[in-house]
Amino acid sequence: DARVTQTPRDKVTEMGQEVTMRCQPILGHNTVFWYRQTMMQGLELLAYFRNRAPLDDSGMPKDRFSAEMPDATLATLKIQPSEPRDSAVYFCASGYGTGNGYTFGSGTRLTVV
Amino acid sequence: SQQGEEDPQALSIQEGENATMNCSYKTSINNLQWYRQNSGRGLVHLILIRSNEREKHSGRLRVTLDTSKKSSSLLITASRAADTASYFCATDVASGGSYIPTFGRGTSLIVHP
Numbered sequence: 001d002a003r004v005t006q007t008p009r010d011k012v013t014e015m016g017q018e019v020t021m022r023c024q025p026i027l028g029h030n031t032v033f034w035y036r037q038t039m040m041q042g043l044e045l046l047a048y049f050r051n052r053a054p055l056d057d058s059g060m061p062k063d064r065f066s067a068e069m070p071d072a073t074l075a076t077l078k079i080q081p082s083e084p085r086d087s088a089v090y091f092c093a094s095g096y097g098t099g100n101g102y103t104f105g106s107g108t109r110l111t112v113v
Numbered sequence: 114s115q116q117g118e119e120d121p122q123a124l125s126i127q128e129g130e131n132a133t134m135n136c137s138y139k140t141s142i143n144n145l146q147w148y149r150q151n152s153g154r155g156l157v158h159l160i161l162i163r164s165n166e167r168e169k170h171s172g173r174l175r176v177t178l179d180t181s182k183k184s185s186s187l188l189i190t191a192s193r194a195a196d197t198a199s200y201f202c203a204t205d206v207a208s209g210g211s212y213i214p215t216f217g218r219g220t221s222l223i224v225h226p
Binding site: 042050056105106 | 143144146148154155156157158161163201205208210211212213214215216217218219
């Protein structure tokens with residue numbers, strides 16, 4: 001089965017360090033999302049791309065977070081500088097259009113100490 | 114605030130029983146989806162129901178949608194221990210020319226063997 005691949009699976013970093021998370025969407029999918037999941041907030045949408053163009057990143061703290069799609073096979077989410085409150089599981093999901101459901105990756109568990 | 118909210122937050126049943134989870138939302142939607150998340154894993158798409166549909170089936174899953182009440186339900190019949198997971202509804206909400214999928218906080222289902 002086709003899958004969304006996220007790396008790294010786990011990341012522990014010190015406060016202030018830069019963190020880059022990567023996602024390989026399913027080939028042919030034109031929609032990519034980044035979500036953050038915490039116990040307190042649940043699943044929060046951070047960024048949304050269609051055909052590699054950012055459509056919505058209103059849920060993302062702009063001063064430290066950035067999301068890009070340098071090409072159709074790679075989406076990145078960068079945090080610089082990282083803070084302990086960024087500790088969460090970050091999910092990437094991809095899909096085609098809006099009527100077909102989305103495929104999630106296994107997530108990156110980020111711990112900032 | 115969350116667009117969709119699942120109810121109950123937690124549900125504990127015996128194997129073989131049916132499990133019903135509800136989702137209420139606030140604004141008009143394009144479609145509604147249900148996802149399952151096993152502990153420590155990514156979300157898995159279960160079923161999508163469009164705003165002009167009222168009921169949909171997939172195996173042991175039955176989803177209903179009542180747009181007048183802004184609510185949906187997910188019924189799992191003849192539950193199994195393997196159905197133990199968290200279940201989320203996601204609504205595609207129109208925003209700035211695109212549809213933004215937003216998730217509720219989920220229902221935690223435990224099925225006892």
